[in-house]
Amino acid sequence: MSREAATSRPSVIIVGGGLAGLAAGCYAQMSGMRSTVLERHVLPGGCCTAWGRDGYIFDYCIEWLLGTAAGNEANQVWRELGALDGKEITNFEMFNRVVGADGRSVTFYNDPDRLERHLLEVSPADAPVLRSFCQDLRLFLEADLLSFLTPPSLRTAREEREAEIKAAPVRSVLERTSATRLEDFTARLRDPLLRRAFPNIFFQDHESFPLLPYLLNMAAANHGNAGVPQGGSLGPGR
Incomplete structure (x- = not known):
C-alpha cells in the first residue's frame, strides 16, 4: 500500500x-481503517489480563x-479476533x-435438576421459590439468546422474525426476570444462608441487579x- 493510500x-x-x-x-483495521488504542495500564486486556513474576502466572x-x-x-467474534487461539478453556x-459462618454451605450447580435437589436439601421450607428459579433456568437452557452480530436496528425483516x-x-420469563431485582427475589427466601448466598452466584453488586443475568449465564x-x-490475555507459555 502506498503512503498516500495509507494516510x-x-x-x-x-x-x-x-x-x-x-x-x-482489530475490526477497524480489518475494515480498512487505521486504529490507535490508548491504554493507561502497562498491559492490554482489561478484565482479561494476566502477568508473570518469578515463574508464577497471576491470572486476573x-x-x-x-x-x-x-x-x-459470540464464539465467531473470538475466533475472528484470534482471542481464543491456543487457549485452554x-x-x-x-x-x-x-x-x-455456621459452616453450612450451598453450591450453585449449572444443571437445574442437580441444583434443585441440592437447594431443597438446604431449605425444604423454600421449595416454591427454589423450584420456580430452577424452572426458569430450564427455560433459558432451551433458548438461543447469544445472537448479536447484527444489531436490531440493522436487521432485515427476516432476521428480525428469526430473532423473535x-x-x-x-419471552415472558425474560420480561419478568429482567424486571425482578435480585434483592426482591432473595427477600422471598426464608433460609438466611440462601438469602446471603444467591447474590454470590457470581460476584456482582446485587442491590439493583436483575435476576435475568444470573439465569442467562448459568444456562450458558x-x-x-x-x-x-x-x-x-497473557496466553500459554508466556
Missing part, C-alpha cells in the same frame, strides 16, 4: 485497551467468558459455593459456553 484511510482513536477496545481496534482473567463453545455468534459444573422466534419460548455455563480462558 487517506479513515482513522479512529479508541480509549481503553480492554476486550471491547481491542476488538474495536474474568471469571468466565461467554462464547467459549463453538457454533454461536476450562468449564466448571458450578458457578460458586458459598459457606456460611428464538426468543419466543422465554450448562452448555459449556461460559468457560474460563486460562492465562487471561
Whole structure:
C-alpha cells in the first residue's frame, strides 16, 4: 500500500485497551481503517489480563467468558479476533459455593435438576421459590439468546422474525426476570444462608441487579459456553 493510500484511510482513536477496545481496534483495521488504542495500564486486556513474576502466572482473567463453545455468534467474534487461539478453556459444573459462618454451605450447580435437589436439601421450607428459579433456568437452557452480530436496528425483516422466534419460548420469563431485582427475589427466601448466598452466584453488586443475568449465564455455563480462558490475555507459555 502506498503512503498516500495509507494516510487517506479513515482513522479512529479508541480509549481503553480492554476486550471491547481491542476488538474495536482489530475490526477497524480489518475494515480498512487505521486504529490507535490508548491504554493507561502497562498491559492490554482489561478484565482479561494476566502477568508473570518469578515463574508464577497471576491470572486476573474474568471469571468466565461467554462464547467459549463453538457454533454461536459470540464464539465467531473470538475466533475472528484470534482471542481464543491456543487457549485452554476450562468449564466448571458450578458457578460458586458459598459457606456460611455456621459452616453450612450451598453450591450453585449449572444443571437445574442437580441444583434443585441440592437447594431443597438446604431449605425444604423454600421449595416454591427454589423450584420456580430452577424452572426458569430450564427455560433459558432451551433458548438461543447469544445472537448479536447484527444489531436490531440493522436487521432485515427476516432476521428480525428469526430473532423473535428464538426468543419466543422465554419471552415472558425474560420480561419478568429482567424486571425482578435480585434483592426482591432473595427477600422471598426464608433460609438466611440462601438469602446471603444467591447474590454470590457470581460476584456482582446485587442491590439493583436483575435476576435475568444470573439465569442467562448459568444456562450458558450448562452448555459449556461460559468457560474460563486460562492465562487471561497473557496466553500459554508466556
